[in-house]
Amino acid sequence: MNPPILQLQNVSYTYQGDTPALYHADFSVYGGERVALLGSNGAGKSTLLLLCNGVLAPESGQVLLNGQPVVHKGQSLRQLRQTVGLVFQNPEEQLLGASVRSEISFGPMNLGLPQDQVARAVEDAAAAMNVTRYLDQPPQYLSGGEKKRVTIADILAMESQVILFDEPTASLDPGHTDLLEVTLAQLHEQGLALVVSTHDVSFAWRWATRAVVVTGGQILRDGPIEEIFSDDALLSQAGLHKPELFAVSQLLFPQLPPAQYPRTLEDFTRRLQP
Known part of the structure; x- marks a missing residue:
């Protein structure tokens, strides 16, 4: 296996005047992964993501990017934020440009790229996300x-x-959740590593190959998602439940290893056919 792109080593963080939001966390992200961060609201998932992207600096422990410790200032921090992007739950929190074009160009311009390279990056990114027709509109x-x-x-x-x-699935109806999953599939096909924090276990089972369970500011378990959903004691401790499709598959397909359980309703239906 190639070395991780991003590592958190024994990282802790406490918001001012509060109990620790995350402590002694070890977490790594490898190229091309699909990782689900699972946990209830307030478990520490968002804090973990903010530490991964450099919005927050750890009070103890360290963040490594391609094996090198991150210094939370200057070029080191810029490199972290260029390599590891963060999509907030509410997009309003990060849309600052007067137009979609200026919004998308903000990052490449801050990297000091030539104007023609910035323009090309904007066009390519807009096309990839199917927002080209909005480039000159206010976001x-x-x-x-x-x-x-x-x-x-x-x-x-x-x-x-x-x-x-x-x-990303919070407050989305099923149709928009489906569109999100299409987008995630497109990004994965480009070779990107994707980490999604969610309490939607059915979405996680459809999409992820690895799961990290967070509760009370601690990482309880990190491993293949089928192992996570097979551990009843772990799920109970974290306040999570099994995806319905996983639970039904345990009953109907006891001969199958969990890694081969159907991930979608279509796969499940095919399994039932003689």
Whole structure:
């Protein structure tokens, strides 16, 4: 296995005047991974993502990028934020440009890229996220799903290797969740590592290959997602439940190893056919 792009080693963080939000966390991200961060609200998932992207600096422990310790200032911090992009739960929090074009160009311009290279990066990222027709419109007037795609285009224009998503399925109806999964599949096909924080276990089972369980500011378990959902005691401790499809598969397909359980309703239906 190739070395990780990103590592957190024994990282702790406490918000001012509060109990520790995350402590003694070890976490790594490898190229091309699909990782689900699982845990209830307030478990520490968002804090973990903010530490991964450099929005927060650890009070103890260290963050490593391609094996090198990150100094949370100057070029070291800029390199971390270029390599590891973060999509907030609410896209309004990161849309600052007067137009979609200026919004997407902000990152490449801050990297000091030549103007023609910036323009090319903007066009490529907008096309990848299907927002080209909005380039000259104010992002504030777009729909929620369109805003989300613009924030992802922001990161693609920076040529990031890792994209973090904080609760992207929150408040989405099933149709928009399906569109999100299509977008995630497209990003994965480009070779990007994707880390998604979620409490939607059914989405996690459909999409992820690895799961990290966070509760009470601690990482309880990190491993293949089928092993996570097979551990009843772990799920109970973390306040999680099994995906319905996983639970039914345990009953109907006891001969199968969990890694071969169907991930989608279509796969499940095919398994039932004689």
